[in-house]
Amino acid sequence: MHRAASREFIAGCRDEAPLLLGAIPFGMLYGISSLAAGVPAWLAQLASAVVFAGAAQLVIVQMLAAGAGLMPTALTSGLLNVRHLLYSASMAGYLAHLPRRWRMVLAYLLTDEAYAVAVLHYQAREASADPDMRHWYFLGAGFTLWFAWQLSTAFGLVFGAAIPPEWELEFAVPLTFIALLTLLLRERAGQAAAMVAGAAALLLAALPFKLGLVIAIITGLAAGVWTARRLERVA
Amino acid sequence: MNTLAMVALVFVVGAVTFFYRYAMIGLFAGNRLPGWLQVLCKYIAPASFAALTASALFIDGGAVSIALDTPRPWAALVAAGVAWRSGNVLATIATGMATLYALKLIL
Incomplete structure (x- = not known):
């Protein structure tokens, strides 16, 4: 590996680390509540690798626990992930020069947390070095989160098996939704x-x-878009 | 839902999620997202979390059941207050669970 590349990679890992404080408990909660919802442990772990999107995975678990059908569950969790289109659009210009396999790997790693760190790096620093090695930074940030997510899911699954149902830990899932919702209600x-x-x-x-x-x-x-339009017209 | 259906679900959601993530980086590189889609994206999260919260708290087996003599709605209310004040997800979960346990002891 190029020396500049490894320097970028390590910087990406380091800058992603503080965000793990939020991601690790989230991953454990996902593992614990998957078991409570009757999802087999191997499938819960597989979902962390295949879907790799915390909120959508919690939605799947919540809906399975409530006896939802295949289509409504896929539609709801799929809808929640549409925001990744915005991230993808925002990163596209920075990654356009990369070969396809690089772009596929980085797209797979494009979570909320990796995007937040990587886009700041791209915006803050011009491509000073030639060639541009900043995609290694993105890879480092994305990989760090990926690794923590897989590991915390596994921890949650191990702990979850030992937690008695009377603790009602599955209630932490709606509590998480409440917290995320409240953060979004400023407008x-x-x-x-x-x-x-x-x-x-x-x-x-x-x-x-x-x-x-x-x-x-x-x-x-529809109500959100309609209200935004009306407010725009009044203002 | 049986295990095979759950495996299918995981792969469908995984494929859709990857599609969203790869779309602008790879498939439609050089194109821009239409404006209406950008506006729509702003409201997906609040609408989803509100519907999921309401459904988790007040729907039981396909019927609305607002059971105010049980601990969960009250624990959720306290958690919402903490979320509003602190903006901290972990503090919200911790307070909500603590309130749930305290109310279970009292009620």
Whole structure:
């Protein structure tokens, strides 16, 4: 490996490290609640490798526990991941010169946490060295998170097997959703989206396979966009 | 859901997620995302988490059940307060679980 490349890689690992403080408990929670939802341990671990998206994996577990069907679960967790399109668009220019296999690996590693660190690095530092080695930084950041995610899932699965159901640790999943939701409610249109989606989820509760959840989210989306448009027109 | 269906689910969601991540970097490189999609993306997370929270707290077996004499809604309310004040996910989970255990002892 080029010396500049290894320097970039190590810097990426180092800068990603503080974000592990949030990711590791999240991964353990995912492992623990997977078992509580009746997902086999090997499948929960496989999902961490194949899906590699914390919130979507928790949604899958939550919906399986509630007896949701295949399609509603795939649609809801898939919808939640659409935001990765934004990350992908934002990184595209920086990675355009790389060969396809590099771009595929980095796309696989493009999580919220890796994006946050990598995009800052690309924005803060011009490609000073020639050739540009900053993709090694992205790889270091992405790999660090990947490794921590796999390991914390495994820890959660090991611990989860020893935790009695009376502890109701699966309740930590809706608590996580509450925390993430509250962080997103600083803006009027976001509040409208959340209120409409929450109310619609209850109104549509009787639909089979948790299909009501998918329709509720789409209704909330429409409410958010509509409110944003109206506020724009008033302002 | 049987195990085979769950395996299929994991691979479908994995493929869709990879598609989103690779789309602009690889498949449609040089193109820009349409504006409406960027606006839509802003509201996906609040709408999803709100629907999931409401459903986890107040739906039991396909019917709405708002059981205010059980600990969970109250623990969730305390957790929401902590989340609003601190903005800290771990503190929110810790307080919510602690409230749940305390209420279970009392009720």
